[in-house]
Amino acid sequence: MTEPPSRVCVLGSVNVDTTYRVPQIPALGETVLAVQRTVAPGGKGANQAVAAANMGSRVTFIGCTGSDPEAELAIASLVRHDVDVSQLRAVTDAPTGTAVLIVDERGENVIVVDAGANQRLDPALVSAHLSSTSYDVVLAQLEINLDAVVSAATSRGSAAFILNPAPMKADHGTFRDLLAQTDVLVPNRPELARLAGRPLPTDQDALDRCVGQLEFGGVVVVTLGSAGVAVYERGPARRPTLIEAVRVESVDTTGAGDTFCGVLGHFMAQHGDVTRAACQANEMAALSTTVYGAQVPAGLFTSSGPRPASAAPDRLT
Numbered sequence: 001m002t003e004p005p006s007r008v009c010v011l012g013s014v015n016v017d018t019t020y021r022v023p024q025i026p027a028l029g030e031t032v033l034a035v036q037r038t039v040a041p042g043g044k045g046a047n048q049a050v051a052a053a054n055m056g057s058r059v060t061f062i063g064c065t066g067s068d069p070e071a072e073l074a075i076a077s078l079v080r081h082d083v084d085v086s087q088l089r090a091v092t093d094a095p096t097g098t099a100v101l102i103v104d105e106r107g108e109n110v111i112v113v114d115a116g117a118n119q120r121l122d123p124a125l126v127s128a129h130l131s132s133t134s135y136d137v138v139l140a141q142l143e144i145n146l147d148a149v150v151s152a153a154t155s156r157g158s159a160a161f162i163l164n165p166a167p168m169k170a171d172h173g174t175f176r177d178l179l180a181q182t183d184v185l186v187p188n189r190p191e192l193a194r195l196a197g198r199p200l201p202t203d204q205d206a207l208d209r210c211v212g213q214l215e216f217g218g219v220v221v222v223t224l225g226s227a228g229v230a231v232y233e234r235g236p237a238r239r240p241t242l243i244e245a246v247r248v249e250s251v252d253t254t255g256a257g258d259t260f261c262g263v264l265g266h267f268m269a270q271h272g273d274v275t276r277a278a279c280q281a282n283e284m285a286a287l288s289t290t291v292y293g294a295q296v297p298a299g300l301f302t303s304s305g306p307r308p309a310s311a312a313p314d315r316l317t
């Protein structure tokens with residue numbers, strides 16, 4: 001008998017990304033010429049929804065757009081990936097979120113976001129929907145208004161709540177209430193450092209200290225880019241399981257963290273084993289960097305994928 005699809009709700013941003021490909025990221029005060037410019041759907045929330053849907057979850061997206069051509073482009077992509085957009089609202093007095101991305105020859109990027117309508121999500125609508133619909137996993141980021149995220153965390157019922165604290169603006173004092181409602185926290189290194197109020201961790205001990213500083217009782221999954229992933233499961237020992245990076249020919253790392261979160265959400269909904277889910281997400285996130293754009297085509301995820309590298313580096317940079 002086939003298993004029913006896992007049910008994932010993603011609450012988050014939906015943007016239109018303008019990407020400039022450049023030989024190298026410009027230094028302060030420097031001007032560089034782009035070799036290519038593309039306009040494509042993005043937004044951390046939408047990217048994560050697409051990744052979970054690509055894996056086979058039934059995904060509902062909660063978000064807010066403007067009433068403009070950008071909204072049409074962004075929504076068309078969600079619909080194409082079979083994401084349920086019935087909880088996506090449009091406002092008339094704010095534009096759809098947009099982002100400018102600069103991607104260098106190694107696939108590394110810098111991003112600036114104008115959140116626009118993403119900051120206009122109504123917390124009451126969020127809680128009304130989540131109180132009346134059950135999910136296996138609710139997944140959120142911080143590119144939308146914080147009260148909507150808190151509303152999702154407190155009204156998710158029996159669903160596991162996964163928080164990707166991106167972008168991270170403050171330390172954990174601001175997010176104390178939200179963290180108390182969170183089952184799985186998925187920061188990258190800078191986000192973890194910011195949350196912990198500590199310097200950027202560059203070795204394992206520093207990483208452990210940052211996680212300890214959070215005083216967070218749930219699972220912490222730290223994405224480390226080329227150094228892989230560290231999973232701190234619940235419990236007193238708090239020693240991480242290290243998952244090796246997957247070596248691929250990366251052309252664009254944009255949205256790799258989003259793919260990781262979406263795939264993690266899918267597998268958490270499916271089997272609930274966070275370390276196993278993180279291994280699976282790690283493979284798919286690596287694979288996503290072999291193509292351009294933040295929302296990867298569904299077909300990419302049906303391939304067998306690359307194998308893990310043999311050793312994780314000592315340093316985390």
Ligand code: RIB
Nearest residue numbers: 015042043044099255294
């Ligand atoms: O994580 C990548 C995403 O960040 C981009 O799609 C951009 O829109 C910003 O939200």
